[in-house]
Structure formats: C-alpha cells, structure tokens
Amino acid sequence: MPADRDGSPASPAGRHPLRNLWRLRHYLRPYAAEFSWLMLAGLAATGAGISVPLVAQRVVDGPVARQEPAGLVRLAGLALLLGLVEALLIFVRRWVQSSSSMAIEAAIRDDVYAHLQRLAPSFHDRWQSGQLLSRITSDLSVIRRFLSFGLFFLVLNLVTYLVVVALLIRLHTVLGLVVAGSAIPLFVITRRFARAYHTASRRMQDQQGDVATLVEETAQGLRTMKAYGRGPELTARFATSARTLHDTGVGKGRLLARTSAKLDLVPNLVLGLVLVAGAAAAARGALSIGELVAFISLQLMLTWPVQGLGWIIANGQEAATAADRVREVLDTPPAILDAPHAVTLTRAEVTGRLRFEGVTFRYPGTARAVLRGIDLTVEPGETLALVGATGCGKSTLLSLVPRLHDVTEGRVTLDGHDLRDLRLSSLRRVVGVAFEEPTLFSMSVWENLTLGRPEATEEEVRATLALAQADFAYDLPWGLATRVGEQGLSLSGGQRQRLALARAVLSRPALLVLDDPLSALDVHTEALVEAALKRVLGDTTALLVVHRPSTIALADRVALLDAGRIVAVGTHSELLAGVPAYRAVLSAEPPPPVSAAGPAPDGRGLVRS
Numbered sequence: 213m214p215a216d217r218d219g220s221p222a223s224p225a226g227r228h229p230l231r232n233l234w235r236l237r238h239y240l241r242p243y244a245a246e247f248s249w250l251m252l253a254g255l256a257a258t259g260a261g262i263s264v265p266l267v268a269q270r271v272v273d274g275p276v277a278r279q280e281p282a283g284l285v286r287l288a289g290l291a292l293l294l295g296l297v298e299a300l301l302i303f304v305r306r307w308v309q310s311s312s313s314m315a316i317e318a319a320i321r322d323d324v325y326a327h328l329q330r331l332a333p334s335f336h337d338r339w340q341s342g343q344l345l346s347r348i349t350s351d352l353s354v355i356r357r358f359l360s361f362g363l364f365f366l367v368l369n370l371v372t373y374l375v376v377v378a379l380l381i382r383l384h385t386v387l388g389l390v391v392a393g394s395a396i397p398l399f400v401i402t403r404r405f406a407r408a409y410h411t412a413s414r415r416m417q418d419q420q421g422d423v424a425t426l427v428e429e430t431a432q433g434l435r436t437m438k439a440y441g442r443g444p445e446l447t448a449r450f451a452t453s454a455r456t457l458h459d460t461g462v463g464k465g466r467l468l469a470r471t472s473a474k475l476d477l478v479p480n481l482v483l484g485l486v487l488v489a490g491a492a493a494a495a496r497g498a499l500s501i502g503e504l505v506a507f508i509s510l511q512l513m514l515t516w517p518v519q520g521l522g523w524i525i526a527n528g529q530e531a532a533t534a535a536d537r538v539r540e541v542l543d544t545p546p547a548i549l550d551a552p553h554a555v556t557l558t559r560a561e562v563t564g565r566l567r568f569e570g571v572t573f574r575y576p577g578t579a580r581a582v583l584r585g586i587d588l589t590v591e592p593g594e595t596l597a598l599v600g601a602t603g604c605g606k607s608t609l610l611s612l613v614p615r616l617h618d619v620t621e622g623r624v625t626l627d628g629h630d631l632r633d634l635r636l637s638s639l640r641r642v643v644g645v646a647f648e649e650p651t652l653f654s655m656s657v658w659e660n661l662t663l664g665r666p667e668a669t670e671e672e673v674r675a676t677l678a679l680a681q682a683d684f685a686y687d688l689p690w691g692l693a694t695r696v697g698e699q700g701l702s703l704s705g706g707q708r709q710r711l712a713l714a715r716a717v718l719s720r721p722a723l724l725v726l727d728d729p730l731s732a733l734d735v736h737t738e739a740l741v742e743a744a745l746k747r748v749l750g751d752t753t754a755l756l757v758v759h760r761p762s763t764i765a766l767a768d769r770v771a772l773l774d775a776g777r778i779v780a781v782g783t784h785s786e787l788l789a790g791v792p793a794y795r796a797v798l799s800a801e802p803p804p805p806v807s808a809a810g811p812a813p814d815g816r817g818l819v820r821s
C-alpha cells in the first residue's frame with residue numbers, strides 16, 4: 213500500500229499479490245531483446261531435450277526391433293547431437309542471463325536511493341533505517357533472482373509441460389489425459405502454497421529489516437551501550453529478534469518442504485499408474501514398446517517442471533513481497549517538492565530579508581503544534597539569535613528555512629518570495645546550514661567541506677578552516693584527504709562541529725542558519741570562532757540558535773521563543789533589562805510564567821510577555 217505523503221511504512225493491502233511485481237516491468241524493457249533471446253535459447257534447448265525420447269522411440273521400434281545396426285548408429289548419432297545442442301543452448305542462456313538481471317537490480321536500486329533522497333526528513337523519522345537497508349539490499353536481490361531464474365523457468369516449465377502433455381496425448385490419448393488430469397491436484401496444492409508462502413515471506417522480510425535495524429542501532433550507539441553496561445540486555449533483545457527470524461525461516465522452509473513432497477508425490481503416483489496401464493496396453497498391442505519407452509521418457513521430463521514448481525512459486529512470492537516492500541518506498545510521494553511555477557533565485561540577487569508570517573507548524577502525524585503564530589523578521593545582513601528553553605521549537609523553526617519541513621499555516625518568505633515558490637535547489641544553494649548534531653559523511657574532510665560548494669578553491673577552503681578554527685584538519689594523517697569515518701566518529705564533537713561550521717560558511721550563503729554552532733567548543737576556542745564568525749556574519753543574514761550568553765554577543769537582536777511562540781524580540785540588553793523570562797532562560801533562575809495570550813510580538817521591536 214502506498215504510504216501517506218512521506219508517511220510511515222504501510223502494511224500489505226489485500227490487492228493482487230503480484231501487482232507490485234508487475235509494476236516493475238518497465239525495468240525489463242531495455243533488456244527485452246536479451247530476454248527474448250534467452251527464452252528462445254531455453255525453448256530450443258527444451259525442444260532438443262524433448263526430441264530425444266522421440267528418437268528413442270524410433271530406435272526401439274526401428275533398428276532395435278528389426279536388428280539393423282546401421283540405422284541404430286544413425287539415430288544414436290542424432291540423439292547425441294540433440295544432447296550436445298541442448299547443452300550448448302543451456303550454456304548460452306546462463307551466460308547472458310547474469311548480466312541483464314544484475315543491471316536491472318542496479319537500476320531499481322539507483323531509483324530507490326534517489327527517491328530516498330527526495331523524501332523529507334519526516335519520512336526518515338518514521339522509517340527504521342534497517343527496514344530501508346533491507347529493502348535496498350536483500351529485497352532487490354530477491355527480485356533479481358526471480359527475474360534471472362524464477363520468471364524464466366516459470367515460462368519454460370509451463371511450455372515444457374504443455375508440449376509434453378500434448379505429445380503424450382498424441383502417443384496414447386487415455387494415458388495422456390491421465391497425465392494431463394494430474395494438473396488439477398497440482399493446481400490446488402500450488403494455489404494454497406502460494407497464499408501461505410506470500411504471508412510468510414512478508415513476515416520474514418519485515419523481520420530481516422528489524423534485525424538490520426537492531427544491528428545498525430547497536431553499531432551507532434555502541435559507546436552509550438557500553439558506558440551503561442547494557443550489552444547483555446541488547447544481546448538478549450537481538451537474540452529474541454534473531455530467534456523470531458529463525459523460526460519464521462524454518463516455518464517457511466517446512467512449508468516449502470511439505471509442498472515439495474506433495475508435488476513429488478503426484479507425478480510419481482501418475483508414473484506408477486502409467487507404467488502398469490502402459491505395460492498392459494503394450495501387452496494388448498495397443499502401444500508399441502518404442503511408444504511406451506517414449507511415453508515414459510517424456511513423462512519423466514515432467515518431473516523437474518513439476519518438482520521445480522514449488523521452488524519457482526516460492527521464489528515468485530518472495531519477489532512479490534520484495535516488490536511490495538520496495539514499492540512502499542517508491543510510492544511515497546515526496547512531501548516537499550518544487551511547485552510548478554517555482555522560480556530560481558541566484559546568490560547575487562538575494563538581499564536576505566527573511567520573514568516568518570503567522571507561521572504554525574505541526575510535525576506530520578502529531579496533533580500538537582510545535583510552533584504557533586510566529587511573526588518574525590530578520591533584516592538583510594542582520595544576525596538574529598533564537599533563545600528559548602529546551603524543546604520550545606528553536607531547531608524546528610530553523611528547519612523551515614531550508615524547507616526541511618513546510619509550514620502548516622502561514623508562510624516564510626525570503627526577499628518577499630514564499631519559500632514554497634522558490635526552486636528547492638536554488639533555495640538550498642543560498643542557505644547555509646549547520647545543525648546542532650554535526651553530521652560528517654564517510655568521505656574525505658575535503659569532500660565533507662565542499663559538499664555545498666564543490667567548486668571551492670584550496671585558498672577558500674584554507675580561509676574557511678582558519679575562520680572555523682578547524683586547522684587541525686591539516687594535521688590529520690592524510691590532511692584534508694583523510695577519510696573521517698562513518699559520521700566522522702574518529703573526530704571529537706568539537707572538531708566535527710567546527711568542520712560543519714566551516715562547511716556552512718564555505719558555501720557563501722546569503723542566509724546562514726546555525727543551530728547552536730559552538731556548543732561543543734571549549735571557552736577558548738569558542739572565543740576564537742566567535743571573533744571570526746562575527747566577520748562572516750557582517751555581510752550575511754543569519755539566524756542562530758544560541759544557548760550561551762557569550763554567543764549571544766554575535767547577534768544584533770534576540771528573539772525569545774517559549775512553547776512555540778515568540779514572546780519577546782529586542783537587543784540582548786533590552787531583553788535582559790525588561791524580560792524576566794529571558795533572564796531565566798540564560799541563567800539558573802526559575803522561569804517566570806509566560807503568558808501565551810500576551811501581546812503578539814511584531815517581529816521587530818522589543819516585545820514583553
């Protein structure tokens with residue numbers, strides 16, 4: 213089921229189980245010619261294989277019955293040739309098969325990854341990373357296996373079955389119809405199996421995602437886990453999940469085993485019946501010995517198509533559930549998109565006037581508004597600090613500027629343009645952001661720094677690193693080429709923060725949005741970064757979340773946020789002098805009650821609650 217807009221994982225709906233697999237068919241299109249050749253090679257090999265019993269019939273009824281060694285050699289040679297052709301065609305098919313199915317898997321994976329990037333943070337908040345990981349790895353492998361083997365053998369085995377049954381009916385109508393009739397129990401068995409296996413596959417693939425999530429969480433939170441000595445509990449939790457996955461896997465395996473046994477039984481029972489009835493017919497002269505040999509040989513050729521049916525259906529059902537899971541991601545429409553009329557804003561034309569007009573924001577799926585009726589203006593070149601108690605909505609307010617979320621009500625404008633009317637790419641080019649939790653990617657320091665501006669020169673990078681007091685990067689083992697581990701964990705919190713700050717500044721934004729950018733720095737480094745940052749902030753509009761009084765000195769004005777509302781705006785000294793709630797937030801004083809119904813700030817002058 214398609215998820216809500218950037219919503220949570222959807223459960224499988226009661227639609228046709230193969231629908232989502234069928235919807236992936238366009239990935240096959242570029243390889244249609246290759247697949248046709250494959251199918252032709254497969255059918256030709258099967259044709260060669262089917263011809264061998266018919267040659268055997270001629271051998272038995274002809275040269276063997278008449279005792280003509282010369283004819284025997286000719287027909288034996290033909291049978292050998294058919295065997296060789298079959299082997300060659302099987303080799304050709306397998307050779308071609310692997311490359312196209314790998315290419316299809318890679319194409320789907322690229323699309324899922326690109327789509328994940330388009331989805332808003334709210335999508336990623338709701339989905340467990342392990343569930344995404346398992347979709348993009350194991351589910352796609354399952355689909356590949358079906359495309360390269362399951363689908364192919366489904367068609368090939370079906371054609372083999374129909375052709376062989378037709379030949380059997382031609383050889384002996386009654387016995388041929390008995391064999392054809394065995395399709396009825398086979399149909400009933402496979403239908404029941406397909407339903408049960410579909411459910412079990414979905415359960416198992418979801419559980420694989422849960423296990424992947426646990427592993428990922430453990431790897432990320434290893435230090436916290438060790439520090440709290442929670443290893444045994446986590447191990448127990450993991451063991452429970454792994455056990456559940458194991459049990460589901462065993463259940464699935466047993467279901468397949470039971471079905472395979474039934475699928476084995478049906479053709480063997482029919483074979484026994486045919487042997488007895490065929491021998492009787494041969495004794496009566498209604499069937500020649502050669503025809504009986506050909507009949508039995510052809511019937512034996514049905515053993516694999518019937519036995520393989522269980523495996524093919526299992527493979528198909530796994531692929532169908534994998535397709536459901538992949539489509540759940542692909543069908544989630546990105547919540548934040550370019551409007552059709554969106555305009556591009558260049559860095560040069562931005563003056564940097566940022567306005568929040570009656571902004572209310574509610575996180576998707578929640579009832580409570582985190583921001584309510586925000587009216588605030590940041591003038592071009594001005595630095596505005598946002599101050600407020602923890603959890604009051606500061607980071608949320610900042611996230612509206614690069615449109616990580618869209619407002620629920622009201623609007624945010626840049627130079628008078630509603631942000632939703634700007635091209636996302638151009639908006640994000642003019643806005644530089646450093647989050648509270650600085651994320652560094654597992655790439656080199658240089659690549660991390662130039663993420664927002666790949667064309668930056670060495671000189672610019674050097675100057676920015678100096679500004680952010682991040683020259684330590686040159687002392688890393690390979691300087692700026694040093695790969696800074698997953699999430700930059702090989703660096704200290706303060707080092708990561710300085711690199712993230714340098715990255716935000718390097719993109720030369722018209723609007724700088726910094727979420728508590730100096731929180732992890734020691735007092736000495738903080739003073740140095742502040743001094744340098746002051747120069748940068750001189751010609752950029754900036755919105756900063758700050759907690760420490762010393763950092764507030766960077767700001768021209770301060771806005772006090774309380775429970776999602778702006779309750780006062782003014783200079784630091786004005787607020788200190790006139791707003792007790794502001795003093796309380798910056799000191800250890802208990803906060804005085806702030807009336808939510810107080811006068812609405814105009815976003816410019818001092819407003820008291």
Ligand SMILES: Nc1ncnc2c1ncn2[C@@H]1O[C@H](COP(=O)(O)OP(=O)(O)OP(=O)(O)O)[C@@H](O)[C@H]1O
Nearest residue numbers: 337575578582600601602603604605606607608609
């Ligand atoms: N993705 C989310 N989904 C739902 N609620 C959220 C989400 N992120 C934050 N919140 C809630 O929104 C409120 C404001 O969070 P926010 O991070 O903006 O506060 P903050 O003022 O920046 O806090 P801090 O100073 O501790 O960083 C909190 O109550 C938080 O629980």
